[in-house]
Amino acid sequence: MPIISKIGRKSFKTSILLTSMYVLLALGSVTMVYPFLLLVSGSTKSAVDTPDSVVIPPFLVNDSELYKKHMEGFFNESMTLMRACYQNDASAFRLVESPKGINQKLIDEWSAFLLESNLPHFYYGVSYTTATVSKGVIPKNLRKYKSLTSDRFGGDLKKLNAVLGTQFEAWSNFYVSTDDFMQRYSSIGSTPWENEYYKFKMDVPLNERLYFxxxxxxxxMFLKSQYPGGLAQYNKEHGASWTSWSDARLSRTVPAGSAIDRQEWDFFVRNIIHPRWLRISPEIAPAYRAYLGERYGSIGALNAKYGAAYEGFGDIPPYDAAPPEFGIQASDWSLFLQGWKNPESGNEFKIPAELIAITGIDFIFRDWLISKYGDLEKLNESVGTAFKSPNDILPPQAAYHFNDFKKRTGGIRIEFLKRNHLTVFDYLFMHGRALINTIIYCALTIICSLVVNPLAAYALSRFKPPSTYKVLLFLMLTMAFPPVVTQIPNFLLLREFNLLNTFAALILPGLANGYAIFLLKGFFDSLPQELYESASIDGASEIRIFLQITMSLSKPILAVIALSAFTGAYGNFMMALLVCQDRSMWTIMPFLFELQQNSGQGVIFASLLVASVPTLIIFILCQNVIMRGIVVPVEK
Structure with missing residues (x-):
């Protein structure tokens, strides 16, 4: 019978009361659902949209926001790299705007140039390989490279380390470094690991490359650091009137302008940019040989250092095309470029600035266009540009990448929706035994809880020993102490029994639960005693009475105990970390704890979301049994 009758519901005051109750319930549901929706939204975040606390991620409904997020991932979260490639002045990815006034013909020329030139791997980097700001994320191309490498070695990390000379402790440590081949300190590696990655780079599609x-x-990397006062300071010292850093141009050879222009250019080529991007005139050969002669004294001393067999210094070729990357030859060439003075004779040797020329993809593209069309006027007429000089020609990377972005907005959205979750799944399930260990641990914990606790409660309820309440008091006292207090004694006991790094170490400390026994005894006491008497008269054994009567009628409370045992085992990370320090015995929670210590907000939110799914599933499976235990006694 309802508390409020049908006639009573027609009252205005009752209607107000019911409406108020529904409103309060609705508001209560919002306070529960809204934080969860924020969690779901946050699980898609990267560094660029971390400050946003909204239920619907902006990149899902706004292409401009998606472009910012794409640029962040494309340039591996490096603003410096993006400004260098696109030559813009944006201070943060949140402020990046899509390019305006796109010239499709120039983009087509750039595409044709890339297909035709087939430049070496050190001319470009690969997008979506690192996430230094978001932390912990495995971007798209890193996932691809990791998958290819794992397939090659059959998922055997030890074999990978042995063959490629790496020292990865786990697949979760797999990473690649951000390419930076323009800096003076950079080097093109020659280890098996680096060569493997360079092969992967050569297969990356052109639209996923970023050219230096x-x-x-x-x-x-040079001008802006020389003028901390910004463009105003540069204009003042150079007598220029630039409105943006994009107005600046790097001269291929020593500039014919002011002395300060020549001085800056000279310092840049000798100290900042890597010699691999310099081309020296063959006229330098006599001076280079004289430099080596004075540095080594004899051809024999040079041959000993170089591992060569030159008959004389005249046989040594100059490195006019590209200098060596490693060894004493590279060191000698670098000293010759910067300037070397013989401490004994006082003679100084230095490559004259007039013999140095800079190369790079921007200069190569410029030469390719001029060569294709003959001169600048024909180029402007055919391509629809308005270049005033060859120096105005720059690679249209921003427009090229934006065109590609417009074609793939759907795929890019899906990538950002799933990549944090894929990172968590990869960390937990793809390599290692976290999932298997968790399933075994939770299953054994539930089974033990449903065997040991009911048996203890049945003995206290059925046979009523004189010490029943003393035993119950002892069991209840265990609830007064937090689990942390018992961790050290448990650890010492398990160590003495040589049970560390086993499932027994996880299960035995919680095998019997005082609170569960207390609940079960109370439930068993409420069962009709006539059933036990009838069963005894019919000759049923205690085991049969326990299984067919007590356990059958106690499904609701058993469901509660099972749910409690599962949540306790599933959420146990500190004890699991303490008694199972071997990573091969870790459950999901220690891995999640480790992941969260080294990850950004997006991955942390995704890990929380993934971790909540098993608990939700178990609760859904148990709720019908629990509700039956609430409803049936009321109906009785």
């Missing part, structure tokens, strides 16, 4: 430009590197 000497012009952009000059402005971003």
């Amino acid at each position: 430009t000497a012009d952009g590197f000059y402005k971003e």
